[in-house]
Every structure is written in structure tokens, then in C-alpha cells.
Amino acid sequence: MILQAENQVVDVHNLTVSYDNKPVLWNIDLTLPKGALVGIIGPNGAGKSTLIKAMMGIVPVDSGYVKIFGEALNVVRQKIAYVPQRESVDWDFPASVYDIVMMGRYGKMGLFKRPRKADADVVMDCLRKVGLVALKDRQIAQLSGGQQQRVFLARALAQEADLYFMDEPFAGVDIATETAIIELLREMRNDGKTVVVVHHDLQSAAEYFNWTILINTRLIASGPTPQVLTNELLQKTYGGKLDVLSQMQDIIKTEAFSVGHS
Amino acid sequence: MNDLLQFLTLQDANVRYVVLGVMLLSATSSVVGCFALLRKRSLVGDAVAHAVLPGICLSFIIADSKEPWVLLIGAFITGWLSIYLIDFISSKSKLKPDTAVAIVLSVFFGAGVMLLSHIQHQGSASQSGLDKFLFGKAASLVSTDLITFASVAVFLLIVVALFYKEFKLISFDIKYAKTIGYPVKFIELLLSSLTVLAVIIGIQAVGVVLMAAILITPAAAARTWTDKLGMMILVSCIIAALSSLLGTYVSFVAPAMPTGPWIVLIMSLLAFISFLIAPKKGILSKYIKQVKNRNKIKEENVLKMLFHLGERENDFFKPRTISEMMTMNDVPENLSKVLGGLKRHGYIEKQGDTYTLTVEGKTKGQRMVRIHRLWEAYLSEHLQIPADHVHFNAEAVEHVITHEIEADLVKSLTNPNLDPHESEIPK
Numbered sequence: 001m002i003l004q005a006e007n008q009v010v011d012v013h014n015l016t017v018s019y020d021n022k023p024v025l026w027n028i029d030l031t032l033p034k035g036a037l038v039g040i041i042g043p044n045g046a047g048k049s050t051l052i053k054a055m056m057g058i059v060p061v062d063s064g065y066v067k068i069f070g071e072a073l074n075v076v077r078q079k080i081a082y083v084p085q086r087e088s089v090d091w092d093f094p095a096s097v098y099d100i101v102m103m104g105r106y107g108k109m110g111l112f113k114r115p116r117k118a119d120a121d122v123v124m125d126c127l128r129k130v131g132l133v134a135l136k137d138r139q140i141a142q143l144s145g146g147q148q149q150r151v152f153l154a155r156a157l158a159q160e161a162d163l164y165f166m167d168e169p170f171a172g173v174d175i176a177t178e179t180a181i182i183e184l185l186r187e188m189r190n191d192g193k194t195v196v197v198v199h200h201d202l203q204s205a206a207e208y209f210n211w212t213i214l215i216n217t218r219l220i221a222s223g224p225t226p227q228v229l230t231n232e233l234l235q236k237t238y239g240g241k242l243d244v245l246s247q248m249q250d251i252i253k254t255e256a257f258s259v260g261h262s
Numbered sequence: 263m264n265d266l267l268q269f270l271t272l273q274d275a276n277v278r279y280v281v282l283g284v285m286l287l288s289a290t291s292s293v294v295g296c297f298a299l300l301r302k303r304s305l306v307g308d309a310v311a312h313a314v315l316p317g318i319c320l321s322f323i324i325a326d327s328k329e330p331w332v333l334l335i336g337a338f339i340t341g342w343l344s345i346y347l348i349d350f351i352s353s354k355s356k357l358k359p360d361t362a363v364a365i366v367l368s369v370f371f372g373a374g375v376m377l378l379s380h381i382q383h384q385g386s387a388s389q390s391g392l393d394k395f396l397f398g399k400a401a402s403l404v405s406t407d408l409i410t411f412a413s414v415a416v417f418l419l420i421v422v423a424l425f426y427k428e429f430k431l432i433s434f435d436i437k438y439a440k441t442i443g444y445p446v447k448f449i450e451l452l453l454s455s456l457t458v459l460a461v462i463i464g465i466q467a468v469g470v471v472l473m474a475a476i477l478i479t480p481a482a483a484a485r486t487w488t489d490k491l492g493m494m495i496l497v498s499c500i501i502a503a504l505s506s507l508l509g510t511y512v513s514f515v516a517p518a519m520p521t522g523p524w525i526v527l528i529m530s531l532l533a534f535i536s537f538l539i540a541p542k543k544g545i546l547s548k549y550i551k552q553v554k555n556r557n558k559i560k561e562e563n564v565l566k567m568l569f570h571l572g573e574r575e576n577d578f579f580k581p582r583t584i585s586e587m588m589t590m591n592d593v594p595e596n597l598s599k600v601l602g603g604l605k606r607h608g609y610i611e612k613q614g615d616t617y618t619l620t621v622e623g624k625t626k627g628q629r630m631v632r633i634h635r636l637w638e639a640y641l642s643e644h645l646q647i648p649a650d651h652v653h654f655n656a657e658a659v660e661h662v663i664t665h666e667i668e669a670d671l672v673k674s675l676t677n678p679n680l681d682p683h684e685s686e687i688p689k
Contacts, residue, residue: 084438103435
């Protein structure tokens with residue numbers, strides 16, 4: 001069940017990606033529509049994080065390509081924003097909440113420039129949207145998990161992008177923060193932005209996303225949520241790894257085989 | 263005293279060059295060191311410092327000259343090569359980064375020492391003094407050196423100022439920097455070059471072996487004093503400059519003492535003191551906080567106990583004796599000391615051998631008992647913990663419950679007036 005989107009913003013073509021020398025995504029072909037809240041669902045190790053990292057060009061691909069807004073990645077970087085997993089940084093860094101959110105403006109500011117009043121306005125506005133204004137001068141090591149997540153979210157919002165990639169934004173977050181975040185994402189979707197979220201919880205997926213991608217190393221489904229979150233397709237996704245495919249992944253890794261050809 | 267004054271007023275021209283030169287180069291090294299520390303690349307700085315030795319020796323052998331700029335070109339090349347090799351080994355082989363650093367450091371340094379011995383055995387008069395690069399010879403700094411250092415220092419500081427936000431970003435979140443299209447490779451290259459440059463000027467004063475200390479120690483010390491990057495850089499410069507001043511003073515008063523090692527010793531002493539006494543992060547401050555917490559717990563427990571006594575007899579303001587109090591549960595061993603503390607805070611009054619709650623004391627004791635019972639009720643209702651197990655948990659936790667949490671507790675309970683032991687929860 002792989003449906004193509006009208007009005008595509010993301011076009012993934014025959015993408016194969018390896019992680020630690022082992023192919024974790026095989027020949028992924030999909031398109032994503034504008035103005036959608038997209039959920040990427042699959043079991044652990046399915047390649048979900050790798051997929052969005054490949055979509056943003058921060059991991060090398062073995063073969064295939066990704067086009068955003070019909071162009072190559074490097075041309076449209078200004079329009080893409082990334083919210084990584086909280087564990088991807090060491091939070092024991094001498095900076096305040098405000099400093100980190102201001103980093104979202106660095107792309108627009110360019111090298112050598114200092115932040116201007118306009119940038120400060122955007123930062124304060126984003127802090128307001130995620131409810132962190134009271135904590136803006138707090139050292140980031142003193143934040144709770146939910147607050148850290150909101151800092152990353154505000155940083156991405158500060159980029160004023162059109163396409164957002166988020167890696168497990170609801171992991172380990174309290175229910176109040178989760179509700180606040182999903183409300184914010186819905187507003188963004190209603191404003192015409194596209195938000196792509198790697199999500200870990202099946203139950204809330206049906207409620208949150210209007211387009212869903214089911215993935216387990218290979219693409220199982222991609223389309224409007226009601227048509228994708230069916231029992232049959234979910235069984236295919238969560239019913240364990242394909243045995244032969246698993247063996248192939250292991251052999252490719254041990255034999256250091258190159259499956260790339262771009 | 264006369265010595266100190268003469269030193270501090272920098273009357274002696276030689277002293278002037280040495281002091282200013284050393285202060286300048288250790289301050290600039292510490293700036294670069296701050297970023298190395300935050301990027302968790304402190305050991306790479308050490309490897310670079312050791313790796314410049316073969317470069318210096320090779321320059322001397324090839325060019326047959328001891329001109330500073332000749333030697334430093336060789337130093338720059340091998341310094342850079344070592345960084346490249348560390349990255350290459352970490353990324354292409356199965357070896358982890360710390361192994362790569364250890365290997366590169368040892369190989370380059372071994373090669374350097376070998377070349378140094380070879381040069382010394384050649385016996386030509388012009389080579390004497392090359393071994394000063396091992397431990398530095400701050401005392402031999404002259405005015406031309408000062409000018410070189412000053413220019414390199416200014417260049418370094420300008421680059422750091424220009425690229426401040428770029429360095430900050432890649433130190434914190436390099437993957438994010440890639441997604442916003444930052445030229446990450448170029449910025450890393452720049453930072454590495456600055457490190458090599460800082461090492462090259464630093465080894466004049468402290469030598470190859472101790473260079474890592476100049477890079478990292480002031481930054482590590484500064485980190486304990488502040489949570490702002492800008493302030494951290496400033497504090498590390500101050501610590502570096504101060505240590506340099508004092509170290510130079512030591513060798514000024516006792517000429518047999520080597521300047522470089524003394525600077526490093528003083529820097530390390532300042533770092534250890536920082537680790538101990540820095541507010542919030544210092545070991546001493548954490549210990550003091552623990553003691554304060556323990557006292558708070560004991561005092562609040564005694565107030566609770568006095569409230570219980572009052573509850574029992576329905577008279578909160580009756581004077582109590584110590585023997586009366588000892589009949590209650592959970593009485594601390596140093597009861598009279600705790601009572602002394604409570605009197606100082608204004609929660610109880612002492613008359614002879616008896617102690618009476620003040621109005622404030624009763625209020626506080628009441629609140630403690632209220633929180634204790636609210637928390638027990640919460641554990642019982644929401645975590646389904648049996649009534650005979652909730653007491654100890656509440657004893658431990660009640661002292662940190664704030665007014666906001668108290669309000670939330672009340673909201674979450676179906677009956678906020680009765681605890682699991684059927685006692686009434688006071689207002």
C-alpha cells in the first residue's frame with residue numbers, strides 16, 4: 001500500500017542506506033505531501049531515524065536520492081529544520097535556553113554576523129510558542145526531559161522553515177508536554193508546513209498523523225493514515241524481520257560488501 | 263618584598279618580556295583550550311603538542327637553521343599531520359579515538375626524541391638549545407618573541423571573535439550544524455589550525471611535554487565557576503594569566519627553578535581549588551548543601567514531632583521537656599542541638615528546661631504534618647502502596663514538596679482530608 005502524494009514536498013527515490021556498514025534501508029521509494037503531519041512508524045531498528053537523517057543528508061546514502069521541494073538538498077537547506085533526539089547532545093554545555101534557540105537563527109544569519117533585533121524577536125516568539133519564556137536564561141543542564149525537548153523544538157521553529165523533521169519528539173516526555181507539542185504541530189500543519197515525525201507509540205499514531213509511513217528496513221506502506229494503519233499492514237511491519245533479508249544484512253556487513261552505486 | 267615590588271613593576275626589561283609574553287600566550291592557549299574541552303578533544307591537544315617535536319627537529323636538520331619561523335613551519339606541518347592521522351585512524355580502522363590519540367602521540371613524540379638525540383650527537387655548536395622545546399625556556403624570551411606572540415595572539419583572538427557562534431554551535435551540536443548548511447568541515451579545520459597555532463607559540467614557554475596543561479587546565483578550572491561560555495573563556499584567560507605571572511615570579515626569585523613547570527603547577531593548584539570551592543559545582547559547596555539538607559530534615563522532623571504532641575493533647579503551646587519529647591518516635595540523637603537551631607530560627611522558645619512552639623513554629627509543624635499525610639494518601643491512592651509501607655517514603659520525601667506540588671497533590675486526591683491511617687489531614 002504505497003500511495004504517491006499529490007503536491008509533493010519530499011521525493012525519496014530508490015534509497016538504500018547503510019548504518020555501521022550494514023544496509024538498514026532497502027530501495028525506499030516514497031513521496032510526501034505538503035501540509036501534512038506525517039508519522040514514521042516501525043519497530044526498533046527498523047531504520048526510522050536513519051530514514052529522516054538520509055532525507056536531510058546527514059548520513060551518506062549507498063544509492064538513490066532525495067529531492068525536497070523538487071530540488072537537491074543543498075539548495076533548499078534554508079527551508080528544512082531538524083529536531084534531533086535529546087540524547088544526541090551532551091546537555092552539560094555552558095549555554096542558556098535562549099542561546100540554544102538562537103542557534104536556530106544561525107542559518108539565516110550566515111557566517112560572521114551577530115544576532116540582530118529581528119532575530120531576538122523570532123527567538124522570543126518561539127520561546128512563547130513552546131512555553132519556555134520563564135526559563136529562557138536557565139542553564140540547559142538544569143532542564144527536565146520535556147523542557148529539553150521543547151528547547152530543540154523552539155530552535156527548529158526559529159528557523160522559520162517549511163519542512164520539519166523530528167526524531168522521537170515525544171520520547172520520555174510528560175503528558176502535559178506531549179499535548180502541548182502535538183497542538184503546536186497541528187497549528188504548523190494548518191499553516192501549510194509539513195512535519196515528519198519518527199514516532200514510537202502506535203496508539204497515539206492514529207490520532208496524531210494524517211499520513212503514515214510503515215517501515216521495517218523495507219517500506220511496507222505510505223499513505224493517508226486510515227488506509228495504512230490496518231491490521232494486515234501492521235502485522236507485516238511488526239511481525240519480526242524478514243529472515244532472508246536479515247541474513248543478507250549480516251553477510252553484507254561481515255564481508256564488507258559495498259552495495260552502493262549512485 | 264623588595265623583590266616582589268621590583269618584579270611587579272616590571273622595571274627589569276627582561277622580566278617585562280618574559281612576564282608579558284608568557285601571560286599572553288597562556289591566555290590565548292586557554293581560549294582555544296575551552297573549545298577543545300567542550301568538544302571533548304582535550305587529549306588531541308596533548309597529541310598535537312607532542313607531535314610538533316619531530317617537525318622542529320626536521321626543520322633544523324633540513325634547513326640547518328635555528329631561526330624561530332623556520333622551526334615553526336616544521337612544527338605546524340607535523341602538528342597538522344597528527345590531527346589528520348588521528349581522524350583517519352578513528353574513522354577508517356576499528357580503533358577508537360582514544361587509542362588513535364595514544365598511538366599518534368607516542369609515535370610522533372618517539373620520533374621527535376630520536377631526532378633530537380641524533381642532532382645532539384652530531385655535535386655542531388648551533389644545535390644546542392633545541393632541547394629547550396621539551397620543557398620550554400620562558401626565561402630566554404626576548405622582545406622579538408614578544409612581538410611574534412602578540413601578533414599570533416591577536417590573530418587567534420580575532421578569529422575566535424569572528425567565528426564565535428560557529429565554534430559554539432559545532433561544539434554543542436555538530437549534526438544540527440550540518441542540517442542548517444554550515445560548512446562544518448571548514449570550521450573544524452579552522453579550529454584545529456588554531457589549536458596547532460596555540461601549541462606552537464605555547465611550547466616556547468612551557469615546552470612540548472607540558473603544553474596540554476596550558477591548553478586544558480585553565481578551561482577546566484573556569485568551567486566550575488560559570489555556566490556561560492563567554493564568562494568561561496574570560497575566567498580561563500584570567501586563571502592562565504595569573505598562573506603565568508606567579509610562575510614567572512617564582513623563577514625570578516629562585517633562578518634555578520624552571521618557569522614552565524612552575525606555571526603548570528600553579529595552574530593545577532588553582533584548578534584543584536576551583537574544583538573544591540566553586541559555588542554550586544565545587545565539592546565543598548555540594549558538601550555544605552548536603553549538611554544544610556540534613557539539618558533541615560532534622561529540624562522539620564522535630565517540629566512535626568512537637569505538633570504531634572500538641573495534637574495528642576489538643577494544646578499546641580504547652581511547654582515541653584526533653585524527656586517528654588524522647589517518648590515520641592523518630593527523635594534525632596542530637597535533640598538539644600536541633601532544638602537550639604529551631605530556637606534561632608524563631609520556631610520555638612526556651613524557658614528553663616522547657617521548649618514551647620511559637621505561632622510560626624506551629625504553622626510550620628502543621629504544614630509538615632499536612633504534607634506528610636497528603637503524600638501518604640497520594641502513594642496509597644495512586645501507587646497502590648499498602649498503608650503500612652507509606653510512612654518511610656513520606657518521611658524521606660516530604661521535605662522537598664513545594665507549595666505547587668502540594669496544590670497538585672490536593673487536586674489529585676479524592677479525599678484530601680484523610681490519610682491512609684485514618685488520621686485527619688490538617689489544613
